[in-house]
Amino acid sequence: MTYFLVLLFALLIGVVAGLRALTAPAAAAWAAALGWINLDGTWAEWMAHPVTVTVLTILALGELVSDQLPNTPSRRVAMQFGARLATGGFAAAVLATGAVLNPTAWVVVGAIGAGLIGAVAGTLGGAEARQRLVAAIGGRDLPIALIEDVVAVVAGFVVVGLASVI
DSSP, rough: HHHHHHHHHHHHHHHHHHHHTTTHHHHHHHHTTTTTOTTTTSGGGGGGGGHHHHHHHHHHHHHHHHHTTTTOOOOOOOHHHHHHHHHHHHHHHHHHHHHHHSOOOHHHHHHHHHHHHHHHHHHHHHHHHHHHHHHHTOOOOHHHHHHHHHHHHHHHHHHHHHHHHH
């Protein structure tokens, strides 16, 4: 895989983290567990372990539920924003590690940077899109939130799936 494609997929998994913080690392863990990316012998090989996949999946599902609650804070508050940055950069590093044969530290660092940029774009762009779509349908948030959930989950698996075959 070329360096450009590594950065592109890292950016895209970061966008997924911006939409739903835990979906990106859960998708990366599933990709590793299914053998789509090879993390054997790397710093991230623990991501393919069934316990890791299970925990991240449960946490991601919990996030999908909690996002629907009326008292859930905005993704733009510091703690939420920071979590999306952290998981976007982390998922990008895992994806780069597993998608590239013998990645250098610079490849992983570049992927982290791209993941962070994607997380910012996904966080701010996702929040803005959701606000506009909610306003367009008369102020009902739930349908838009559910659509955003589906987009995040599908996009996460499309990104890791494509990263495994390209």
